[in-house]
Amino acid sequence: MKDIAIVSFAQSDCVRQAGTANEVELIMPVVNKALAEAGLESSQQVDFVCSGSCDYQQGAAFAFVLGVDALGAVPPIKESHVEMDAAWALYESILKIRMDQADSALIYGFGKSSPGELPIVLSQQLDPYYLAPQWVDTVSLAAMQARMMLDAGDITEQDMADVVSRSRRNAAANNPYAQLKGDVSVDDLLAEDTWVSPLRKHDCCPISDGASAMVICTVEKAKEWGKPYAVISGIDHRIETHNLGARDLTRSVSTEQAAAAAGVADGDVEVAEIYTPYSHQEIILKKALGLGDNTEINPSGGVLAGNLMMASGLSRIGEVARRIINGEIKRGVAHCTSGPCLQHNLVTVLEAA
Amino acid sequence: MANLAAVVGIGQTKYQTKRGDVSIAGLLREAAVNALQDADLTWNDIDAVIIGKAPDMFEGVVMPEIYLTDALGCNGKPMLRVHTAGSVGGSTALVAASHVQSGTFKRVLTVTFEKQSESNAMWALSNPQPFSPHLNAGAGGYFAPIMREYIRRSKAPWDTGIKVAVKDRLHGARNPLAHLQLPEITMKEVEESPMLWDPIRFLESCPSSDGACAMVIADESLVNESPNKPAWIRGGAMRSEPTMYAGREEVNPQAGRDCAADVYKQAGITNPRKDLDCAEVYVPFSWYEPMWLENLGFAEEGKGWELTMAGATSLDEDGDIPWNCSGGVLSSNAIGASGMIRFAEAARQVRGTADAHQVDGAKTALGHAYGGGAQFYAMWVVSSEKG
Numbered sequence: 001m002k003d004i005a006i007v008s009f010a011q012s013d014c015v016r017q018a019g020t021a022n023e024v025e026l027i028m029p030v031v032n033k034a035l036a037e038a039g040l041e042s043s044q045q046v047d048f049v050c051s052g053s054c055d056y057q058q059g060a061a062f063a064f065v066l067g068v069d070a071l072g073a074v075p076p077i078k079e080s081h082v083e084m085d086a087a088w089a090l091y092e093s094i095l096k097i098r099m100d101q102a103d104s105a106l107i108y109g110f111g112k113s114s115p116g117e118l119p120i121v122l123s124q125q126l127d128p129y130y131l132a133p134q135w136v137d138t139v140s141l142a143a144m145q146a147r148m149m150l151d152a153g154d155i156t157e158q159d160m161a162d163v164v165s166r167s168r169r170n171a172a173a174n175n176p177y178a179q180l181k182g183d184v185s186v187d188d189l190l191a192e193d194t195w196v197s198p199l200r201k202h203d204c205c206p207i208s209d210g211a212s213a214m215v216i217c218t219v220e221k222a223k224e225w226g227k228p229y230a231v232i233s234g235i236d237h238r239i240e241t242h243n244l245g246a247r248d249l250t251r252s253v254s255t256e257q258a259a260a261a262a263g264v265a266d267g268d269v270e271v272a273e274i275y276t277p278y279s280h281q282e283i284i285l286k287k288a289l290g291l292g293d294n295t296e297i298n299p300s301g302g303v304l305a306g307n308l309m310m311a312s313g314l315s316r317i318g319e320v321a322r323r324i325i326n327g328e329i330k331r332g333v334a335h336c337t338s339g340p341c342l343q344h345n346l347v348t349v350l351e352a353a
Numbered sequence: 354m355a356n357l358a359a360v361v362g363i364g365q366t367k368y369q370t371k372r373g374d375v376s377i378a379g380l381l382r383e384a385a386v387n388a389l390q391d392a393d394l395t396w397n398d399i400d401a402v403i404i405g406k407a408p409d410m411f412e413g414v415v416m417p418e419i420y421l422t423d424a425l426g427c428n429g430k431p432m433l434r435v436h437t438a439g440s441v442g443g444s445t446a447l448v449a450a451s452h453v454q455s456g457t458f459k460r461v462l463t464v465t466f467e468k469q470s471e472s473n474a475m476w477a478l479s480n481p482q483p484f485s486p487h488l489n490a491g492a493g494g495y496f497a498p499i500m501r502e503y504i505r506r507s508k509a510p511w512d513t514g515i516k517v518a519v520k521d522r523l524h525g526a527r528n529p530l531a532h533l534q535l536p537e538i539t540m541k542e543v544e545e546s547p548m549l550w551d552p553i554r555f556l557e558s559c560p561s562s563d564g565a566c567a568m569v570i571a572d573e574s575l576v577n578e579s580p581n582k583p584a585w586i587r588g589g590a591m592r593s594e595p596t597m598y599a600g601r602e603e604v605n606p607q608a609g610r611d612c613a614a615d616v617y618k619q620a621g622i623t624n625p626r627k628d629l630d631c632a633e634v635y636v637p638f639s640w641y642e643p644m645w646l647e648n649l650g651f652a653e654e655g656k657g658w659e660l661t662m663a664g665a666t667s668l669d670e671d672g673d674i675p676w677n678c679s680g681g682v683l684s685s686n687a688i689g690a691s692g693m694i695r696f697a698e699a700a701r702q703v704r705g706t707a708d709a710h711q712v713d714g715a716k717t718a719l720g721h722a723y724g725g726g727a728q729f730y731a732m733w734v735v736s737s738e739k740g
Contacts, residue, residue: 056415061408076608079593083436098455099355125415239422239432339419
């Protein structure tokens with residue numbers, strides 16, 4: 001199968017409130033930056049464009065339609081959209097390249113969660129007849145998962161605080177786009193009150209507005225463009241049952257399956273960017289991905305430092321790709337999740353050329 | 354080169370105003386099971402599931418693939434959710450096909466749906482947005498001025514739309530799955546129905562339906578494992594353009610013309626009226642038939658209405674290029690599924706399984722979908738021949 005190269009990646013600041021910025025104003029800066037880094041002037045110069053977003057975040061049917069205005073789609077372009085994180089838009093684009101309908105693609109994701117109450121909005125992802133009418137919010141479901149892990153002895157509250165402390169520190173050191181960063185000790189974190197027990201507020205990702213974008217192409221095209229690149233050596237995604245009672249919430253079976261199919265274990269993993277909206281989930285996912293202690297996890301701070309719903313998954317891949325393109329590492333793994341308590345997971349393995 | 358793929362199973366539900374007897378999951382499962390039965394396969398034979406629907410607000414379920422995974426036998430498999438406005442049914446079929454054509458999977462299930470009775474599409478389309486004027490319009494009000502402009506330019510007879518409305522309902526009366534069953538419909542009855550958005554009368558508009566449509570798409574190597582004739586995918590294309598820009602041609606959009614040219618080129622079609630045996634085209638309002646006849650190259654610009662009025666698109670008048678033999682969107686409109694129904698009905702024609710609305714000896718057919726402000730397009734050409 002054809003090797004796919006990531007040649008550029010751009011992300012916006014994660015901000016709690018993008019104010020009056022509309023879709024176009026969120027998307028255009030990152031799209032233009034990703035194109036420019038790939039040496040391109042407009043989306044007319046790629047063969048395919050695919051995006052990810054969710055209407056309910058900003059409360060507008062067809063929120064993605066306006067996104068087309070950010071692309072310069074005159075004359076018309078080959079374009080598609082997933083109502084998912086843009087990591088799945090990347091997946092769709094890869095299929096398009098593998099089937100020879102494109103040699104290059106622009107992918108972007110955006111989210112403006114600030115107009116609504118995100119945890120409540122996301123409660124409407126649940127079974128519409130049995131669960132959604134109870135308005136069980138995402139934080140409460142994650143808290144239940146954390147409680148099960150604590151009760152099983154899989155983690156301690158100190159482990160959770162460790163994850164948060166490291167995220168804040170990494171974000172301060174490495175991530176100018178982060179929303180939450182700084183030097184916070186584990187003791188200080190544990191001294192805070194619980195919010196939705198056992199979760200403290202800092203155990204939960206912030207709510208952010210923003211966007212990210214990426215340009216991919218065949219390896220041949222990247223050479224033709226004369227751009228450094230990272231190679232996607234494996235990508236796979238799996239979903240598991242929606243019925244929380246039928247899942248062992250202390251594991252992530254779908255991540256294990258995707259990791260095996262993507263070939264995570266086929267080499268050293270220097271860096272892993274894992275989509276962990278809640279601190280305890282990093283511990284579940286580290287295990288599911290089979291990562292050891294020599295893997296640096298979430299050097300960007302991860303989504304605990306800023307969570308652009310529908311773009312953060314793509315950003316995890318972009319963060320790893322950026323480090324490979326810069327020559328900092330040779331091989332890394334990126335992970336993206338969707339749905340309550342890690343129901344749907346996508347794993348990407350990236351390598352230096 | 355892309356791997357060769359074919360439709361080996363098709364399943365639909367009956368389309369109707371309200372399916373109160375099933376949940377959303379039950380509705381999709383019904384279509385999916387029908388498709389698996391048609392393909393003589395079980396859930397275990399499916400590698401991935403690709404679903405599509407129009408805006409989540411039509412049912413009020415956010416990213417419903419999350420809830421639907423159990424009903425579609427997808428646990429432990431990849432699941433992808435496509436949303437490209439009204440064209441989504443077509444786009445979803447193309448994305449599903451790309452799972453196979455890319456060589457990544459051998460056999461996939463794709464399902465699209467809308468359960469309009471669980472919410473209110475008009476509300477979902479026109480909820481107020483900050484910094485934008487509030488349009489209490491819905492789709493009919495949006496497209497009416499564009500149809501009026503078509504009439505002005507082409508000088509089409511005033512009753513062209515009425516003729517399309519009658520023709521598609523007579524086609525629909527041959528299709529037991531069609532929502533509207535109006536075998537006795539007359540031009541006079543359509544003319545006398547209330548004017549909704551001039552020039553569109555009540556009976557010139559699509560209904561609001563519940564329903565789902567599913568297909569199984571298989572790699573060439575597995576096609577023979579299913580007993581019924583395959584529909585080979587000979588070409589697929591998508592195009593998008595912005596809703597508005599200076600100089601935009603809204604009556605005969607560039608994106609539609611480009612998309613058609615792309616898919617025809619892939620399928621080796623030079624004269625669509627001659628080379629295709631029939632077409633399933635997204636016509637939610639009557640006047641869009643003559644408009645799309647021109648946009649898709651079946652007639653010269655300004656002459657599409659002549660085909661309609663001469664009966665060229667009618668099965669009952671023995672037309673040479675029947676359009677929407679299933680009754681089309683004018684007879685059933687489960688929005689998110691409507692595009693895929695067009696793609697699936699085109700496949701039924703070339704498989705020879707379209708029963709009472711079969712075009713005799715159909716070998717090659719076009720499936721078409723459009724969405725947004727007539728700005729998103731998805732098309733495929735399927736054939737009984739591998740090519």
